[in-house]
Every structure is written in structure tokens, then in C-alpha cells.
Amino acid sequence: MKNEKDLKQYSIRTDLIVDLFDQQQTEDGVFSDSYQENDINVLEVTITKEKNKLNKKKGKYITISYQDVTDKVNAKNVETVVVKELKKMFLDLNIDENKKCLVVGLGNRKSTPDALGPKTVDEILVTRYLYEMDNIEVDKDYRNVASFIPGVTGNTGIESSDIILGIIERIKPDFVLVIDALASSSMDRVNKTIQITDSGIHPGSGVYNNRKELSYETLHIPVISIGVPTVIEAFVLVSDTIQYLLKHFSYNKENYQKNKLIPVTMRNYKNHTKELSKEEKIQLLGEIGTLTEEEIKELIFEVLTPIGYNMMVTPKEIDFVMDKTSELLSSAINKALHKNFDI
Amino acid sequence: MKNEKDLKQYSIRTDLIVDLFDQQQTEDGVFSDSYQENDINVLEVTITKEKNKLNKKKGKYITISYQDVTDKVNAKNVETVVVKELKKMFLDLNIDENKKCLVVGLGNRKSTPDALGPKTVDEILVTRYLYEMDNIEVDKDYRNVASFIPGVTGNTGIESSDIILGIIERIKPDFVLVIDALASSSMDRVNKTIQITDSGIHPGSGVYNNRKELSYETLHIPVISIGVPTVIEAFVLVSDTIQYLLKHFSYNKENYQKNKLIPVTMRNYKNHTKELSKEEKIQLLGEIGTLTEEEIKELIFEVLTPIGYNMMVTPKEIDFVMDKTSELLSSAINKALHKNFDI
């Protein structure tokens, strides 16, 4: 039914290390730590060997997981964690307050879920032009910061990486901060995770475009990227739904008597954990029931791709969530970059 | 496995008559006609009885189906058909060139697929204020036209229908033209269909909000609505994909020898028609394989709704498609409204 070669060829990428980490055991060259603060989970993964089972680049990966940023109090708490983790990352990378920063917002301003980078950069406090002026003494509590929104290849005809490389060569910042909307490989993470990493931006990242690598290796300055999964691809939605279908059956079987009077669309089975037996799965889903989660993803990818239907999936209130997430990120970045921002 | 009562309660609505029409036979009180022009299909359905199997309101429903509006030539052809059908509709409803029009763009400007109404109305040529001036003689080849964008309830706190009714009461137009983005009940129609109807805007229409009815019955003036399906809901995507999964199996089985060397993601099986046998379906999909298309939709709806995951699905290039569709619609409406627009 499946072709082993194809499977590898189309192995499904994820931009989030936490997706891989859930599924794999820790191993040589991969270290992790985690903590919790105000219902926010922070996972720190450090990869020290270039060749590793996660198939991820060397570097530090901070994953901040939360429930909701449309709640004001919660957003403030998440912001505090982002500021703290950014400052830690600066310390680790020897980025002191004299180091000049270029902040780059990737993505397409006209597509709501992809506008996160541009919307965040709109609110970054830039100071570089003041530092460039001859007769102005800049308050050193404000770092030398420039920002840039390269747009998308479909609108400019130019790869974002070419634009960014061109600008870096001319203005020579000491480090780069890149904000981007990502594709999630799980419905549960979309708009609920912020990933900060110093491993660079890799080809294939971003919602739409393949892009050349921007990293310490290619630029010789630290590249810190902040990514938020804001969409899922159609094949992920379908395969996640098949898993939820099984859980839904298991839950309803288990709670048959109790639930009789509750409308089916109000029975929240999300935290139900008891799995169906292999036999039950086959009864319900036939051969599909015998496949692993990963195999189902591959299969659905193979079904949707040839007919051009691997669409983009977002929550319905995406415009509001993007407003709140970009507000949170720009405020956190301003505070991490400028000592005096909050006063 | 399913609950007959629930099924009715959550019967899945569609804004497009063509979705129902594909599935049902013509019947008493429902008349239809169709023609083709430059690869564009036009289906005209007239419903003359209030009680009908389609469960749709009395009125005329024009469905214009096309492949792509990002191609310039094709967009021009579609525009020509829209102008022609709008003018026919005006004639049917005794809307002569002295009749004053209010054009309303429903939807949320900040959400790419829901911005169709506002973006279209941005380009409508309004003249009403000239007609209201005492000492100006308006060229009668430009109709008296006003326009309005009510925004969405989440941003204003007010139902769109209340805003529109309030304005209609004050400015008293002779007819209303409403543009709205719709949810499609099929992946194949999204951004490939324009529906024009004089049956009014009904509760539950629109991507996001329940809205009070705007129709001849409630307003005592003709209400013509132009709708384009720009999103599908997650449950539609999942259930359509299950159908495509079956087709994919059938195609691959049939073409096993021929396809051996073609990568699986390049085998376009979309127009394959041979269905799997009942036994094959059960082998592949177990009990799910015994359900009808409609039953699978219901089931997936029941799986996604309780966990809050009935998301919104759009093509990845939605921003570009919305630009082109709103250009097409505003140009067509201007030409249908103003005799002299094109000169």
C-alpha cells in the first residue's frame, strides 16, 4: 500500500523541535531541561552533535507552550517568559548591549496567518539612524537596532534570503533576529507555541517558500529566530482528525451510559486517554486502522498532493490571534533589546 | 454509532444551491437551465414554491462556475458573464436605471478569505452624494449608488443586519446588492464559483456570523446577493479527503503497472471515476467504508466540534486569489450599475 522510497522522499518536515521531541527518546548529543511558570511550559533542548536522530541542526531550541494569548493576563505572563529567554540566549551568545541588531520580519503581510513577522517588526523600536548621525549622542540604554521586512518572493520576485544577505552585507549588524510564522505538524500547537533558536533559519522553513539558509555558518554572526506555528497543512488536519476519530469512539464507548443525554457535539473527549484495541481499530477503520500515526500522515500527504489540495488550515479567529501574538512579540523583543524600553 | 436526532440538529448547511443540486433530482417547483461560455458553466435555478426539497427560499439562483480567476483572459470572460447575469437579474426584478442602489460588503477586512466583500466595495463607484447636492446636474448614465462596509460583530459589537437595516431606513435605496464570502461544502468549489441570488441573505450565512435575514420579505425592496465560497470548514476538508482516499486507491489499483515509475505524489487521479466495490471499501476503511458521503460529513463534524477544532481551510495563495476576485466583482458590478462606466 505504501512505497518505502516515497515515504522517505516526502518525509514530513516540521519547524518545531517539540514535535520531534515528543516522539523520540533523549540520546547522545541531545540535552533537555524544562520548567513551568504560570501554566506556561518551557522546554530547552540543546543539540551538540551535528549528526543526531532528531535530524536537527546544532544549537539551542527554546519551546514556550501556552494556552491562549487573547487573554490579557496570560499574554503578559507569556511575554515575561519570552523576554527572559531572549536575554538568556543573548548572554549565551555573548551578545552584550553594545552589539548592533537587525530585526527581520519574514512572511506575507496580506495573508493573515503569514503576517506575523511583518506585524511584529512594525512595532520594533529602531535607533540605528540616530547612531549613524554625526552630531547626536544616543542614550546607550537604547541599543543600535535596525529592522526590515523583505516581503515574499511571489510579490518581489526575489528570495527573502537574497534581500536579507544584501542588507546584512551593507549595514553589518552584530546579530540578526528573525520572526516568522511557521507551519505546525499538530493541531494542538497552532498559535500555542513560541520557538526561539540560534540554529538558524533552514531551507523549507516558513509557510510558503523554500529559502536559503541564514545561520551562523553562512553569515558569521548569531542568527536568532523566533517562530510561531500559525497554520497547519491540510494533510496534518486530516491525519490528526483520524486520530481524534479513534479517541472519540473510545470515549463514547467508555462513557456510553453517562453521556446518553449530552449532545454529541458537546462531549469533550480531548483528554480521554484510553486507546482502542488493535481489533477495534481495524473494525472501525479497516487497513487504515493498522497504520501508525506517521504512516497515516504520509498517506494523506500522498492523497492530497497530486490533486493540488494540500491547503492551509487556521482557526477562524486568526486575525485577532495574530494581533495579540504580534503585540506580545514586539513588546518582548523591544524589552529584551533596549534596557530602557519599559521605563 | 450516530444519533438520528443529532444528525438533524447539526445538518450541515451550505450557502451554495449548486451543492444541493448536484445531489438531488429536479422536482416540482424547482426549474433549472444551464449554458456554457468560454469554459464557464452557468446554472440558473428558479424555485417557485416556498416548501421544496432543496430546503431553499423562493427565488432565482445563478451559479457561475469557472476554473481560475488569476488568469487575466479567464477573469475577463468570467466578468463578462457576471455583468450579463446581473443585468438579466435587474430586468427580472424591474430594476431600471433610475433605481437607487446600496452596495454592501459583508465580512472581515482583516481576515484574508473573509475580506472579499470589503475589498470589492472599496472599488465601487458611488454617486449618491452628487445626486443629493442641490445645484449639481448628475449625468444620468451614472446610477444613484451608495456603498457601505458594516464590519463584523466581533469588532463592532453590532450585528451587520442591524447596521444595514438602520442605514436602509435612513437613505431608502430602491434595491440592495450584498457581496459576501461564503463557506463551501466542497473543496472543488472554493474560489471557483460565484452565486447570484435574489432570495436574500439568510441566517447563518457568511463565514463567521449568524445574521438576521435581509430579503425582500423583510426590507420590501429587492436584495441581490453575490457570494463566492472562499473557505471550507475543516470537517468538509476531512470528509472530502476520505472520498479522495478511496478514489486514490481505486486509481492506483487500476493503473498499477502503468504507474510503477511515476512518483505517487505526481499521479493525478482526480478525474478517475471507477468506484471501489463495497467489499474493497470495507477492507480499506472498516465501518467508515460503509457510510455515505453525507454520513461521513456528519461524523467528522461530530468529532471536530466538541474539541473546538472545526477550523477554516483556504488555498495557500488566498491573498492573490482574493485580489483578483474582488477586482473582477467590483468591475462587473460597476458595469452592471452604471451605463457609462466602461466608456
Added chain:
Amino acid sequence: MKNEKDLKQYSIRTDLIVDLFDQQQTEDGVFSDSYQENDINVLEVTITKEKNKLNKKKGKYITISYQDVTDKVNAKNVETVVVKELKKMFLDLNIDENKKCLVVGLGNRKSTPDALGPKTVDEILVTRYLYEMDNIEVDKDYRNVASFIPGVTGNTGIESSDIILGIIERIKPDFVLVIDALASSSMDRVNKTIQITDSGIHPGSGVYNNRKELSYETLHIPVISIGVPTVIEAFVLVSDTIQYLLKHFSYNKENYQKNKLIPVTMRNYKNHTKELSKEEKIQLLGEIGTLTEEEIKELIFEVLTPIGYNMMVTPKEIDFVMDKTSELLSSAINKALHKNFDI
């Protein structure tokens, strides 16, 4: 040289009471008070007689004058004053926390200096739709608030006042808050003044349009308007410049020795107060030198109007100032309306 009748006919309106107040003495039926807080001046004028020399409607007029809202600390201070004055106004008008509010943003979103109203309303927290839902208990520390952006007549073909009246009739708020960009009659006030008044919005207000009156008299509910002068008309710029020309001469004459080595464009004479003698004025400006400030304004108005050149004047950094002013206003209004907003 001038025609007395014309003068009256084209008497130059101002939206700001402070413009008139500077020039006139207090009189019967006009009471005023003022205070200063963090370099912010607050002038409260109460007009109790319909017929008064200021030719202004009865009501309370609060004028908040400040130097700059692009400075963060200063903006915070101004915001604090606006919140306090709005709450006082609510108290005076018996608007308790159960009263329902409609917030209206007048002006043209596409014209930078006229976008103040729409930009402010974009950030107002609306709750009305929650109050309208049957099964939701709304936290009473959040007032019932709806908001609306009517657009401009040039784009809709409809007068803003008609749109607002239509909506008020349908949703029946207990009071209305209107935000609008005004024309200033002095270069010194532009973007440096906020006027809050309960006297209504009067015909001729706003940068562009004549509008019907929205006031307690016409609507039977309190109408509070918040206006900021964001532009000056060309005739004001020219006549103000002629006054500055005289001051510039006087200053340079006085400081001839002292200034010899200072470039002329760096000699800030703004606070110079010594006036030229009548003879000096005539020597420099001929007959123009004999006119009063008011007469010069009239004359320049008469020069610019017939050739269609009464243009709009704004500071060059208007986009940035509008961002900051709308942020300040929306934050202040949210805090004044919602008890719990700031927590």
C-alpha cells in the same frame, strides 16, 4: 479692499473653543477654570447661555494642551488627564457604569491626518455582542460598548450623520462618544490639543465634510466628542506665517549684534514678544501691515479659495504622530469606559 458682507459670510470657523477663548474676555454665561499637571494645561469652559459672544453651543468644553505625544512618558501623562476628564464628564452627565455606549470614529482611514477616528476605534474594546447573547453572564466591570466607523461621504455616498443616526435608532445606546480629527486655526495647536465636549458635533466640523448635527438636542442622549486638530488649512498657515514674519523681523532687529554669527535658520525667535511699531509694520508689509490678524486670515482665505488652493497642511511626521495619538486616545477611552480594563 475688503467687503464687510463677505467677511461675515466667510467668517472662519474653528472647531476649538480655545482659539476663541484666547482672543475674548470672559463674559456673562461663560465660565472657565484651568489647571496644570505635568506640563499639561487643562482649560474647562462652561457655556450656559445659548446666545454668547463665542458663538458656541451650550455645554462643557475641556481643552487639554500638551507639547508632544511621541514621547512615551509625556503620552502616559496626557492619557491620565484624558481618563480623568472623561470620567468627570460621565459623572456630570449622570452616565453610570450601566449605561451603554456607542463609540464612533469619524474620518477617512486612507488620509493620514484624517484617520485618527478610525484608528482610535480599531482599538476600542467592544462587549455589546456578549451582552446580547442569551446564555452569557458578562462581567459587569466591562461596560456594554459597541463601536462604529462610518467612513467618509466621498467613499460611501452617504453622510456620516445619516449612518450614525440609523445605527443609533436600531441599537439604542445610552450615550455616544465620537472621535474626530479637526482643522486647527493655529499652527501652534496642531497635534498638541485634545478637546472634549458634550455640546455635540456641529455642521462644518471635521476636516472634509459638512455634517448634520449630532447632539443631545437631536438624539436625546448625551453626545461626547473628542477632537484633535491634526491639520491646518492653507490660509491659516499663510496668515500665521505673516505674523511670524513680523516677529522674525522684530527679533532680528533687537538681537542684531548678538546674532551676527548664528545662521538665520537657527535663530529661534518663537518666544520673542516685543512687537514692531505700526510704522515698522507698514514699512515692511505696506497696507497688509495695517490689517489685524483676523483681517489677514480673511484676506488670504479670499485669495486662495477662488483658485481652489485652500489645501491641507500637516507636519511631515504626521503618520507617526497619528499612531501615537490614536494609541493614547483608545487606551484612555477603554480605561474610562471599562472599570476593569487596566487590571
Added chain:
Amino acid sequence: MKNEKDLKQYSIRTDLIVDLFDQQQTEDGVFSDSYQENDINVLEVTITKEKNKLNKKKGKYITISYQDVTDKVNAKNVETVVVKELKKMFLDLNIDENKKCLVVGLGNRKSTPDALGPKTVDEILVTRYLYEMDNIEVDKDYRNVASFIPGVTGNTGIESSDIILGIIERIKPDFVLVIDALASSSMDRVNKTIQITDSGIHPGSGVYNNRKELSYETLHIPVISIGVPTVIEAFVLVSDTIQYLLKHFSYNKENYQKNKLIPVTMRNYKNHTKELSKEEKIQLLGEIGTLTEEEIKELIFEVLTPIGYNMMVTPKEIDFVMDKTSELLSSAINKALHKNFDI
């Protein structure tokens, strides 16, 4: 009263050659030609010597003057002339259809009169990414075109010229097309002139920023710039108004009997040509009446600059004019660049 040294120091720049050309005689090294088409005037000035009285760089300067682009027919006529002149310029510079183009839109999207460049570039058809793909055969009737919007220094902290140079170095276009909003040195030209030149963009161009030179000399590829004056500076408005004041007096004196019953604001004296005598000027305007136009400009510049009031002046309907002008320019550029655009 004035300081000769200051005068030179602050000599008022203009971006438009036509401003200088009106005032000066043709001379050695400066050739000109002109034609008229549908009420549109086209002036072609060629400067062949680096040192010339116009103090302008060597190159060709095309000035297209028209009355109004908000009229559809007129806009079409202007567009036709722009296409023709661009194609002639390409021919002169040996730019054949295989030459790769980078289109750059200078200016600030958030400031209505300065958004011309970004708004025009939004609608440019880009194809470069298709040419970069390995397995795509691009229709050669569509030129290889990329586009870019660098933003303004106040928002990015980076000079536009640095951004553009960085991108040019990476993508190596064969020529550059730059669109920019200019400051006009005359009220009569604002939004009524398009200047096309191959002499490069010079320091001090643009509404707001000083920018490094982008020209054939610095980039070694042709740089064609398209500029439209969309604002005037305050000192220009004031000094132009003083000239109109004199004309207004002259007209009213001349037409005293005839005009008695016409309201003063309706007496269009614009095309009145008879000048006042020197004595009359002095009577009316004192010493100011003895100054030349140029001297008055200098004086007003000296009055406004030290008090920070050299504001920006635009017509009130600037948003509408910018929509129409950017539509005209993007359509003209697309047609000049792509052989097949219009089909």
C-alpha cells in the same frame, strides 16, 4: 534684511527640471523639445554638459504635464504618453527586452502623499522568480522583472540607498526603475506632473530623507526614475500665495465694475496676467513688495525653519489622487516592461 551667504546656503532645491526651465533661457549644453497630445504637454530636456546653469546632472529629463488624473479618459491619455516615453527612454539606453529590471518604490506607505512609490510597486507584475526556476520555460514576452519597497529610514533605521544597493549587488539587474513622490516648488505642479529621467536619484530627493545617489555613475547600470510632485513645502505655499495675492489685487482692480456682484471667493483670477506696477506692489506689501519671487521664497524659508514649522502641504483629496496616480503609473510601467501585458 537678508544675508547673501545664507541665501546661497539655503538655496531652495527642486526635484523638477521644469521649475528651473521656466525661469531660465536655453544655453549651451541644454537642448529641449516639446509636444502636445490630448491637452498633455511633454517637455524633453537633454543636458549634455556636467557643468550647466540649471545645476542639474547630465541626462534626459521628460516632463509630462496634465490637468487631472481623477478623470478616467484623461488618465488613460496620460498613461499612453508615459508608456511611449518610457519605451523611448529604453531605446535610447539600449535596454532591449532581454534586460532584467528591478523596480523600486521609495517612500512611506503610511503617509498618504508619500505612499506613491509603494502603491505603484504593489501592482507591478514580477516574473524574476519564474526565470530563476530550473524547469520552467518563461514566455519571453514577459520581461524578467523584480520589485522592491525599501521603506523609510524612520521605520527601518537604514537608508533606502543602502537597502537598494545591497539588493542590486545580490540580484544584479540590468537596469533599475525607481518611483518616488517628490516635493514640488510650485502649487501649480502638485499632482499634475510626471518627470522621467535617466540622470539618477540625487541626494536630497524625496519628501523626507536625504539619500545617497543612485545613478549610472554609482551603479554602472541605467537608473530611470519616475517622480511625481505630491506635496509642497510650507514655505512654497506661503510664497506662492504672496504672488497670488498680488495677482488677486491686480485682477480686482482691473475688473472692479464687472465683479461688483460676484462674491469675492468666486472670482477666479488665476489666468489674469497684468502685473501691478512697482509702486502698487510697494504700497500693498511694503519692502516685501520689492523682493523677487526667489527672494520671497528664501525669506519665508528663513522665517519658518527656525521655529520648526516648515510643514507639508497637500490637496485635501490626496488619498483619491494617489489611488489614481499609482494605478496610472503601475499600468504604464507594466505595459512598457512586458510586451504581452496588455493582451
